Amino acid sequence: xxxxxxxxxxxxxxxxxxxxxxxxxxxxxxxxxxxxxxxxxxxxxxxxxxxxxxxxxxxxxxxxxxxxxxxxxxxxxxxxxxxxxxxxxxxxxxxxxxxxxxxxxxxxxxxxxxxxxxxxxxxxxxxxxxxxxxxxxxx
Amino acid sequence: xxxxxxxxxxxxxxxxxxxxxxxxxxxxxxxxxxxxxxxxxxxxxxxxxxxxxxxxxxxxxxxxxxxxxxxxxxxxxxxxxxxxxxxxxxxxxxxxxxxxxxxxxxxxxxxxxxxxxxxxxxxxxxxxxxxxxxxxxxx
Amino acid sequence: xxxxxxxxxxxxxxxxxxxxxxxxxxxxxxxxxxxxxxxxxxxxxxxxxxxxxxxxxxxxxxxxxxxxxxxxxxxxxxxxxxxxxxxxxxxxxxxxxxxxxxxxxxxxxxxxxxxxxxxxxxxxxxxxxxxxxxxxxxx
Amino acid sequence: xxxxxxxxxxxxxxxxxxxxxxxxxxxxxxxxxxxxxxxxxxxxxxxxxxxxxxxxxxxxxxxxxxxxxxxxxxxxxxxxxxxxxxxxxxxxxxxxxxxxxxxxxxxxxxxxxxxxxxxxxxxxxxxxxxxxxxxxxxx
Amino acid sequence: xxxxxxxxxxxxxxxxxxxxxxxxxxxxxxxxxxxxxxxxxxxxxxxxxxxxxxxxxxxxxxxxxxxxxxxxxxxxxxxxxxxxxxxxxxxxxxxxxxxxxxxxxxxxxxxxxxxxxxxxxxxxxxxxxxxxxxxxxxx
Amino acid sequence: xxxxxxxxxxxxxxxxxxxxxxxxxxxxxxxxxxxxxxxxxxxxxxxxxxxxxxxxxxxxxxxxxxxxxxxxxxxxxxxxxxxxxxxxxxxxxxxxxxxxxxxxxxxxxxxxxxxxxxxxxxxxxxxxxxxxxxxxxxx
Numbered sequence: 031x032x033x034x035x036x037x038x039x040x041x042x043x044x045x046x047x048x049x050x051x052x053x054x055x056x057x058x059x060x061x062x063x064x065x066x067x068x069x070x071x072x073x074x075x076x077x078x079x080x081x082x083x084x085x086x087x088x089x090x091x092x093x094x095x096x097x098x099x100x101x102x103x104x105x106x107x108x109x110x111x112x113x114x115x116x117x118x119x120x121x122x123x124x125x126x127x128x129x130x131x132x133x134x135x136x137x138x139x140x141x142x143x144x145x146x147x148x149x150x151x152x153x154x155x156x157x158x159x160x161x162x163x164x165x166x167x168x169x
Numbered sequence: 170x171x172x173x174x175x176x177x178x179x180x181x182x183x184x185x186x187x188x189x190x191x192x193x194x195x196x197x198x199x200x201x202x203x204x205x206x207x208x209x210x211x212x213x214x215x216x217x218x219x220x221x222x223x224x225x226x227x228x229x230x231x232x233x234x235x236x237x238x239x240x241x242x243x244x245x246x247x248x249x250x251x252x253x254x255x256x257x258x259x260x261x262x263x264x265x266x267x268x269x270x271x272x273x274x275x276x277x278x279x280x281x282x283x284x285x286x287x288x289x290x291x292x293x294x295x296x297x298x299x300x301x302x303x304x305x306x307x308x
Numbered sequence: 309x310x311x312x313x314x315x316x317x318x319x320x321x322x323x324x325x326x327x328x329x330x331x332x333x334x335x336x337x338x339x340x341x342x343x344x345x346x347x348x349x350x351x352x353x354x355x356x357x358x359x360x361x362x363x364x365x366x367x368x369x370x371x372x373x374x375x376x377x378x379x380x381x382x383x384x385x386x387x388x389x390x391x392x393x394x395x396x397x398x399x400x401x402x403x404x405x406x407x408x409x410x411x412x413x414x415x416x417x418x419x420x421x422x423x424x425x426x427x428x429x430x431x432x433x434x435x436x437x438x439x440x441x442x443x444x445x446x447x
Numbered sequence: 448x449x450x451x452x453x454x455x456x457x458x459x460x461x462x463x464x465x466x467x468x469x470x471x472x473x474x475x476x477x478x479x480x481x482x483x484x485x486x487x488x489x490x491x492x493x494x495x496x497x498x499x500x501x502x503x504x505x506x507x508x509x510x511x512x513x514x515x516x517x518x519x520x521x522x523x524x525x526x527x528x529x530x531x532x533x534x535x536x537x538x539x540x541x542x543x544x545x546x547x548x549x550x551x552x553x554x555x556x557x558x559x560x561x562x563x564x565x566x567x568x569x570x571x572x573x574x575x576x577x578x579x580x581x582x583x584x585x586x
Numbered sequence: 587x588x589x590x591x592x593x594x595x596x597x598x599x600x601x602x603x604x605x606x607x608x609x610x611x612x613x614x615x616x617x618x619x620x621x622x623x624x625x626x627x628x629x630x631x632x633x634x635x636x637x638x639x640x641x642x643x644x645x646x647x648x649x650x651x652x653x654x655x656x657x658x659x660x661x662x663x664x665x666x667x668x669x670x671x672x673x674x675x676x677x678x679x680x681x682x683x684x685x686x687x688x689x690x691x692x693x694x695x696x697x698x699x700x701x702x703x704x705x706x707x708x709x710x711x712x713x714x715x716x717x718x719x720x721x722x723x724x725x
Numbered sequence: 726x727x728x729x730x731x732x733x734x735x736x737x738x739x740x741x742x743x744x745x746x747x748x749x750x751x752x753x754x755x756x757x758x759x760x761x762x763x764x765x766x767x768x769x770x771x772x773x774x775x776x777x778x779x780x781x782x783x784x785x786x787x788x789x790x791x792x793x794x795x796x797x798x799x800x801x802x803x804x805x806x807x808x809x810x811x812x813x814x815x816x817x818x819x820x821x822x823x824x825x826x827x828x829x830x831x832x833x834x835x836x837x838x839x840x841x842x843x844x845x846x847x848x849x850x851x852x853x854x855x856x857x858x859x860x861x862x863x864x
Contacts, residue, residue: 034325039371040318044864047312049220067844069861071828073367078840081359082280088311089351091273093804096238097230103239104246104281105282105841109527113848114281131486135239141221142243142700144533144772146522147497149484153530156487159306166486172505173464179457186451189489206705209712210689212506217701227450228490244702248388249665252709253702272349282839283661284356285383285392287341288345295348305347317845347801360836361687374794378789378830381795382802390838411627412786413795419777420799420809421561423634424661424670429621432668434626444625497699508690513655516648517691520654520656521698526805531698550766551647552656558638559660559670562773563800565808566762570808573765583764589783590742590804596735603729629784637776645768 036076045076048084053096055087056117057124098122102135106151107143115154129159129167175215183217187223194226194233195256196263237261241274245290246282254290258297268298268306314354321394325355326362333365334395335371376400380413385421386427393429397436407437407445453493462493465501472504472511473534474541515539519552523568524560532571546576546584592632601632604640611643611650612673613680654678658691662707663699671707675714685715685723729772740771743779750782750789751812752819793817797830801846802838810849824854824862 034041048169067075087097106110122132132155140148159165173180206214226236240257244250261271271294279287298304312319345353365375379396383389400410410433418426437443450457484492504514518535522528539549549572557565576582590597623631643653657674659668678688688711696704715721762770782792796813800805800806817827827850835843852859 033361033368034322063767066851067847069848070230070854071832071862074843074847077359077363077832077835078844081355081363082840084354085312086276086280089273089276090271090311091267093236094244096235097277099235099239100242100277101281104242104278105247107243108282108804108839108841109525110279110845111841113845114198120377121760128230131235133491134228135224137228137488137491138231138236138239139243140491140494141225141701142240142702143247144525144696144698144700145499146525146528146698148491148525149495150530152484152488152491156483159426159487167488172507173461173502183451191461205712206708209715210693210723212706213693213696213704213708216502216696220502221701224494224498225453245567245598246666247700247702248386249706250702252706265582272352276349276352279352279355280336280840283386283835283837284360285386285837287352288356289388290393291345291349291352295344298348306349319830341706359464364836366700367829367832369825370794370833372800374791374826375833377791377795378798378833381799382834385799385802386838387664393859397756406786408786409791411630414783415627415630415781415784416787416792417799418630419562419781421795421803422557422664423638424559424664424667426630427634428666428669430623430627430630434622437626452612501591503693503697506690508684508686509655509694513652513687514694516652516656517694517806518698519658521659521695524660524663525699528802545647547647551645554642554645554766554769555648555653556660557772558642560664561803562777563803563806566773567805567808569762569766569769571763574794576765577595584662584766590739590780593785600729633776633780637772637780640728641772641776647726 036073036080041080042078044080044084047088048079051083051088052079055098055125056121089149094125095122095127097163098125098127099131100136102132102151103139103142106139106147109150110145112150112154115151116158117139119155119158123158123162123164129155129164133167176214180215180219181247183219183223186227187218187221190222190227191218194237194264195260233264234261234266237264237266238270238274241271241290242278242281244276245275245286248282248286248289251289251293254293255297258294262297262303268294268303272306314351319354322358322362325366326360327358329361329366332377335341341403356412363408371398372403373405376403376405377409377413380410380429381417381420384414384425385418387421387425387428390401390428390432393432394436397433401436401440401442408432411445453490458493458497461489461497461501464505465496465499468500468505469496472515472542473538474524479503511542512539515542515544516548516552517529519568520556523553523564524558526560526567529567529571532568533575536572536575540575540579540581546572546581550584592629597632597669600636600640602633602639603644606633607639607644607659611654611681612677636710651678651683654671654681654683655687655691658688658707659695659698662695662703665699665703665706668706668710670711672714675711679718679720685711685720689723731768736771736775739775739779742783743774743777746778746783747774748754750793751816758856768844783856790817790822793820794826794830796838797827797846798827798834801834801842804838804842804845806847807849810846811853814850814853818853818859824859828862 064075098121105115105118119132136148136151203214237260241261242255244257258271275287275290341355358379380400383393383396397410414426414429454567481492515538522532522535536549553565592657620631653678661671675688692704692707737805759770793816800810800813814827831843
């Protein structure tokens with residue numbers, strides 16, 4: 031069985047559906063990390079959009095704010111996901127989470143994954159918040 | 170500097186505050202995992218309650234349903250946390266998350282931590298849901 | 309944008325394609341772990357087959373023996389993936405890897421993930437090999 | 448139940464106790480990583496000191512040299528904790544561990560977490576030792 | 587270049603040296619986990635002893651009590667190492683660490699790897715201590 | 726039992742054997758990461774070569790192309806192994822894996838360890854491929 035051609039009409043339709051989901055949460059621009067895949071792994075970029083957003087993120091049982099909270103917790107806990115945390119902190123702001131909620135998610139993480147993972151995630155949040163003029167974060 | 174005496178009035182007050190937070194979300198009974206610490210690490214049980222629940226979980230920036238979603242995502246992603254997942258799936262039901270939302274949290278996890286972590290977490294959810302007569306989960 | 313209906317003709321076609329890929333490598337029977345998802349997360353079972361096998365595993369740049377070697381290394385290194393290791397050790401035998409190669413994959417893992425992960429994976433291999441009468445493994 | 452006010456006299460007393468423990472091991476200056484939390488998560492900085500050092504690190508069953516050995520092993524094994532490793536390698540020197548013992552801790556780590564984690568930790572140690580004129584490390 | 591024959595006199599000498607190191611710390615009996623490797627991966631058992639104990643553990647920069655503290659911290663933090671934790675908790679008792687120190691190592695772990703990893707390790711310690719009549723652990 | 730002297734004739738013979746294995750796969754130059762160990766942990770550099778390559782990598786049950794596929798999968802899945810990934814992507818090209826196979830290994834990884842680990846590994850591959858004029862990678 032051959033893998034599907036990502037340029038077929040069926041796959042392009044799947045991709046478009048995913049792109050709509052992604053655009054609704056990230057403010058309209060595909061993240062830079064995705065652009066970087068174009069000359070090395072375009073199929074990966076396709077599947078992140080078509081599967082990750084079109085098939086999974088779009089499922090109605092959780093709303094984007096909930097999905098972003100979960101994603102931030104997971105990425106912080108895994109460690110080594112700094113580029114993805116940066117993307118997802120921006121997306122979290124886009125879907126309406128406040129800086130306080132984002133910081134609190136990482137404080138919550140410390141109980142389950144330890145202080146270092148929490149501190150490292152907050153370091154990334156601080157960078158994003160500084161760029162957007164969101165510091166200091168009130169408590 | 171000596172560590173604080175967990176039986177001092179100050180520490181007992183901190184413990185009581187944490188116990189109120191914990192009781193409000195877990196239905197009133199301390200989890201069995203905590204009872205098991207009594208004859209080997211009572212200070213750990215104290216700090217889980219006094220610090221984990223009294224100092225952290227009680228912070229108002231996130232509500233219990235949000236904290237449970239984050240916790241489920243983290244525990245699923247870390248792997249090897251089956252006993253804690255079981256406790257937190259029960260707590261998640263107690264604070265009003267539906268079986269559909271709990272399952273969806275684990276499905277969401279697959280994109281960030283892979284299929285095996287998602288499948289293993291759902292295996293634990295299935296055990297908890299079966300005990301509570303919550304199967305099948307509708308979609 | 310709504311998530312796709314997994315019972316639509318398009319999704320069923322994707323599922324069938326994935327099932328052909330899966331059947332070719334696992335000897336024809338869907339793994340028990342997948343059956344267990346039916347009453348709790350049928351969409352997850354669908355996407356494991358349609359996406360994991362139909363979209364990814366079927367890509368021609370690596371053959372099944374190569375994919376299984378990589379999978380065994382990853383699962384051993386992640387830890388806490390015992391049920392998935394068991395499935396994938398069986399699949400590895402089905403696609404023609406020898407017991408010696410499977411064991412060697414886990415011995416190779418020790419340099420990158422330490423002795424405990426290697427030992428735990430070999431413990432699972434021993435269980436599978438014993439069931440199939442493949443012990444002792446010659447060197 | 449509301450979370451405690453970190454500026455209350457009780458919490459400030461807990462913080463002061465933790466700060467004494469921390470100052471005794473890190474040479475008197477709060478680590479830069481903590482300063483960086485001031486405008487984004489002051490409560491996290493408070494709890495690292497009050498709980499992490501005041502409640503846990505101060506417990507008498509292990510002395511600072513032992514705690515630092517354990518911490519170095521954990522941080523090396525987790526991976527992705529480079530900023531924390533840097534802080535803790537300095538602290539380890541402060542409490543009297545020798546460069547040889549610090550390096551040996553990471554060599555010991557390789558058996559349990561693999562060569563890459565050990566090499567990455569030693570890379571951080573090399574940076575700290577170079578700043579302090581502690582290279583080469585004799586064996 | 588061929589791999590060395592583990593039955594050559596040179597390798598047997600390396601193995602004997604490792605076995606002396608191992609016997610000195612584990613009370614004289616090779617751990618059961620090693621016996622289990624005999625019919626599936628005898629070379630792995632050889633290298634655990636010859637390399638892990640003969641080449642690494644025997645290095646003088648750290649004494650066995652220190653190595654065991656580090657090992658317990660690493661295994662607890664990694665998660666999914668229950669069989670190895672059980673072996674190393676026994677070894678830790680053999681080299682003179684007290685139950686209080688072992689428990690404290692896991693309590694110390696919580697700050698760096700979170701409560702679940704600490705609780706799971708203490709669950710294993712409780713099992714070992716119960717078998718040896720070492721409960722309750724005083725504080 | 727004392728640890729072996731890495732400068733003894735026996736150990737130097739083991740080292741030479743490992744160096745031949747390493748040179749055959751990495752194109753003749755010891756990786757820079759090894760050179761960096763010389764003034765801080767020469768014994769670690771010795772054991773990486775003598776044990777990692779001489780004792781393990783040289784075992785005949787898997788050929789270098791297979792070992793590199795497994796290694797790439799493990800390093801990608803562990804996360805936080807960027808320097809090692811860079812070394813091993815170069816080695817993988819040296820032993821004859823194509824850029825397409827290397828990228829595919831990381832795409833395969835996403836199913837078992839999630840999208841972030843796959844994306845981060847491909848980011849490193851892109852850097853190596855760019856240096857060698859191997860972009861774009863065809864599919």
